[in-house]
Every structure is written in structure tokens, then in C-alpha cells.
Amino acid sequence: MTKTIGLLCIALGAAAAAYLMAPRTPGLVDPPAPTTLQAPSEGVVPYRGLAIQVHSGYRPVATFEPLLQEVAELGANAVLFSTPGYMEHARSQSIYIDARKVPAPGDFQELIRRANALGLRVFLMPIVLLRNPRGNEWRGQIEPPDWEDWWAQYTEFVLYFADIAREGGAAGLMVGSELISTEKMTDRWTRLIAAVRPRFYGGRLGYSANWDHFRPIEFWDKLDFIGLTSYFTLADRRNPSVEEIVARWEPIRRDVLAWQRHINKPILFTEVGWCSQEGAATAPWNYYQNQVATPAGHEEQRRLYEAFVQVWGATPELTGVIWWEWTAGPGGADDFGYSPRSKPAEQVLRRWFAAGRPTTAPATQPAAR
Secondary structure, rough: OHHHHHHOOOOHHHHHHHHHOOOOHHHOOOOOOOOOOOEEEEOOOOOOEEEEOOOOOOOOHHHHHHHHHHHHOOOOOOEEEEEEEEEEOOOOOOEOOOOOOOOOOHHHHHHHHHHHOOEEEEEEEEEEEOOOOOOOOHHHHHOOOOOOOOOOOOHHHHHHHHHHHHHHHEEEEEEEEEEEEHHHOOHHHHHHHHHHHHOOOOOOEEEOOOOOOOOOOOOHHHHOOEEEOOOOOOOOOOOOOHHHHHHHHHHHHHHHHHHHHHOOEEEEEEEOOOOOOOOOOOOOOOOOOOOOOOHHHHHHHHHHHHHHHHHHHOOOOOEEEEEEEOOOOHHHHHHOOOOOOOOHHHHHHHHHHHHHHOOOOOOOOOOOO
């Protein structure tokens, strides 16, 4: 354990490192009543929100609170904070947190509280990023030299954020995201989830699976909800119509929901989004395929949003939809990224959020301590 903590503390900074190494005694505190994932009401998806990438440790409350205010003003009732830990590349050993990229624990807890105060329920999703990937490798392909040591480090990594989520009052915590090469290690995931539960008592646990690799996972029964990205191929050409996109979605929806009924857990779409680029429907995961801002690209993004709302927007098996993503940039006509800010897709979001009112997120939040 000392070796693992030492590896994590390399880049944490003094405050965060001290927090990680402090003893935890959750047994001395009576746990609050568990947060219940809100049940659908009259076809309304309970959690409707946006993702914010929390990737700076410098004045994080001042940096990210304005984004939270904007998300609330859009009409959302939830937010997902994605925050990184790092490996150098897919075959390196160590996982570390960079204090320049991640808020200190107290700041992160305050950010969660500020979100709650705005009526936004928080899902925290720590993810592993590769600092210096070799070629096209990504976190779904990691193969460290020593899996035993890697799992020890990864467990401490998730527990670090479980403490932050608990103390801040988050509604949910993702124990992982798109770690495909690890997903066959069911026993390891089961042990990790068992370790996290007493540290995040009162909250709900999920895992964010890649859109094309959710079926092989065999630890869904240990979790409270299914996390799923939405980067399915929805067209074979640029600029498909809404009707064409809907037609591609329908068999995917039937297939996913048939599988979901077998698993019997609600689905939280953790990443629903498309770049405002022509061709976004053909490879939604590929940010680099056509990095040019055009009116046609913005219209393709709008159509993709519209089609998703038509197909999934009132699905009772969903506990939530998190749109990827809301950023601080100006957005608008010159932007070709995922954010709908100041683009036609933003109006689709506003209408969908408004259609969900007066539904709000549950009041039974874990108490901040």
C-alpha cells in the first residue's frame, strides 16, 4: 500500500497528498440513507445534464463555477465532472494525478457543493488518460507490465475520488471509463467495487462502457447503473437527414434495451455528443476527421441531437443522459468541437431540458461532511 500511495503522490501536490495519506474511519460516522436513482415520470428521463472536463488545478472554483451556472441556465438538472489521472503510455506501470490538472480535494468538494446549490446533481468520472501515447493507443488498450501492482494503484486512484465525491455530496461515481483491456478481469472489478462502496456510502456506483464493448462486461450486477457512451455509427455519408439518423438508431435502441432488460439495471448515457463537423455521424468518436467549421457541419450536429431526442428522449429504461460536452470557449460559427455552445444544437438541448420540467433530481443527497 505504501508503494501505491507513493506513486500516486508523485504529482499530487502537498495538500492532495496529505489528504490521500490521511487515515479513513468511515465506521465512526452513521451513513446517510442511500441516494435512490430517480425513477422516470411520464416518459421523462430523470437526469438531464452536460459533461464538464475538470482539467485544471488552478483556482478551480473560479474557473468552473461559471460553466456550472451556464449549464443550470440551459435547464439541466445534472452535471458530470470528468477528471484525469495519467499513465505515460499504454504499457507503462504507474498511474498518477497531476496537481496542475486536478483540483485539490477541498476545492473539488466545494465545486460539487456549488453544483448542488444550483440544482445540479453531480456524477464524478475519474478517467485514465495517456500522457504520451505511442501511435494510436488509448486507455482501452492498456497492458502494464505488472497487473497486480497496476490494480493496487488504480484502486487507490478510485478511492481518492470516492472520498471527494462523498464529502462533496455527489450523487454518483463512475469506477472506471472505457478500460476495455481490463474488463475481462471480473474478479478485480468486483474487489474494486467492494472497496469503493464503504467509502462512497450513500451514493451510487456505475462504470462507463464503450459503445461497442458493453456486452462482455460481467460485473454489472455489482453496480447500481450502467454507464454507456453513444458513439455508434449513424450514417455512411456526410449530412444525413434526421429521418435517416433515426432509422439507424432504431435497431440499435432495440438491441440495447433487449440487453438492458437482461441486466436489469438503469442506463446512464455518460457521453452523448457529436462534433459540429460534416461527417460526424459516420464516426462520432473521431474528433480529427474533418476539423473545419461549416454551416453544414453545425447542421449535422443539430440533426444528430434532434434524432437522439426523438429516439431516446422519453425512454423509461434510462436514468439519465449526459451530453458531451460544455466548454469555456466561445463556441459558435467558428467552432467545430463537441460543445453545442452558441450552435443550432444548443436550441435542441434547451427545448429537451425544458420539456423535462418540473422534474428535478432527487432531494435525498448524501450529506456533505
